[in-house]
Amino acid sequence: MRCSVRCGAVLPRSFYARPAIEVAKDLLGKILVHGETAGRIVETEAYLGLADAAAHASRGRTPRTEVLFGPPGHAYVYLIYGLYECLNLVAEPEHSPGCVLIRALEPLAGIETMRRRRGGITRIEQLANGPGKLTRAMGITRRQNGADVTRGSLTVHVPERAEAFQTGVSRRIGITRNPDPPLRFFIQDNSCVSRMPRSLSSPPAR
DNA sequence: CAATAGATCATCT
DNA sequence: GATGATCTATTGC
Numbered sequence: 001m002r003c004s005v006r007c008g009a010v011l012p013r014s015f016y017a018r019p020a021i022e023v024a025k026d027l028l029g030k031i032l033v034h035g036e037t038a039g040r041i042v043e044t045e046a047y048l049g050l051a052d053a054a055a056h057a058s059r060g061r062t063p064r065t066e067v068l069f070g071p072p073g074h075a076y077v078y079l080i081y082g083l084y085e086c087l088n089l090v091a092e093p094e095h096s097p098g099c100v101l102i103r104a105l106e107p108l109a110g111i112e113t114m115r116r117r118r119g120g121i122t123r124i125e126q127l128a129n130g131p132g133k134l135t136r137a138m139g140i141t142r143r144q145n146g147a148d149v150t151r152g153s154l155t156v157h158v159p160e161r162a163e164a165f166q167t168g169v170s171r172r173i174g175i176t177r178n179p180d181p182p183l184r185f186f187i188q189d190n191s192c193v194s195r196m197p198r199s200l201s202s203p204p205a206r
Numbered sequence: 207c208a209a210t211a212g213a214t215c216a217t218c219t
Numbered sequence: 220g221a222t223g224a225t226c227t228a229t230t231g232c
Contacts, residue, residue, distance in 0.1 A: 045224070054224070056217095064217065082215030084225050101224060132225045174224055209231080219221085 005038040005109040007031040007157035013150050016072035016091050020046040020098030023091040025185050027100060028167060031157040034138045037113055039105030039128055040159070043186040043193045045172045047088070049097040054175045057097035067146045068097035075154060077135070077145040084132030087140050089149060089156070103173070103184070104129045106192040107137070114138070130194045165190070 011030065016023055024046035032039055047055040049068070056078070057068045067076050068090055076088040076099055092098035105128040107114055114127045114137035121127055128134035135141070140154065147154050166188040171180045173195065186193045 047224075056224080059218085062218075078224090079214095079216060081213080081223060081225050083213065086224060088224085103224090130225070172224070176223085207232090209229105211227105211229080213225105213227090215223105217222090 005031060005033070006160040007033065007038070008160045009158050010150055011073075011156045011158065013071070013073040016089060017093050018091065020048055020091040020100055021183065023089070023098075024100040024183070025167060027089070027102070027156070028185060028187055029159060029162060029165060031108065031159055032102065032105060032138070032155075033109075033157060034140055034144075034154045035110070037110030037138045038108045039134065039138070040108055041102060041104075041156075042106050042190045043102075043104035043184070045101040045103055045185070046091075046183040047099050047101060048183075049092070049099075053177050054172065054180060055097070055099075057099075065097065068099055069095055070146075073148060073150045075140075075144050075147045075149055077140060077142050079142065080132065085135040085141055086131045087135050087144075101131060102134065103131050104186070104192055104194045105134045105137075106190065110138075125191045129192050168193075168196075 024044040027041050027044050030041050049057045057065045071094045072090050074090045087102045088099040090099050107127050128137045168186045168188040169182045170184045172184045
């Protein structure tokens, strides 16, 4: 029993073989599936590669960044702060190391499994509303580094019924280098987005 | 509600 | 040896 969620075709490699910014925007609303768990992607960030000082690949090809320089449509999973794993999807053609960080999901399937992995968090919006949280909730680790996301147990699908939404934009979160361009994209007003920037969150109309 | 300390380790200098 | 594309708990207002 795989993909117990209503989801359609797997995104083909050609989807990923485009500029990281386009891929980041277009991944919003798509369905990430890993084993019995699945979630709707509601927040992403683009990392542009060599010209992007905040990107791991900006300092060139190293053992860790090897997969970023490979073909698109593969997972790049790394350990951050010694504690959490972050999931990226490799974009752009081979040898161009752009990628997209998956920052938040709206849980759709395997909710009880996610709750167990997340140490008893009960509220659905808090199960996967951050890059370290969603990997833990879905059981994604560095074992999936380099995995082909166009086939296998970790895949991204088109939803069977697309829901309309507005795309919000902001600067990336947790980037200390300045200035940082607006490369974070999220589904406007979705409760599973990790943090609504003050500049964009509408004040309570009154 | 906002700010911050602490956890913890692979990676690169 | 310093540094993070983070998260949680705790403290302070």
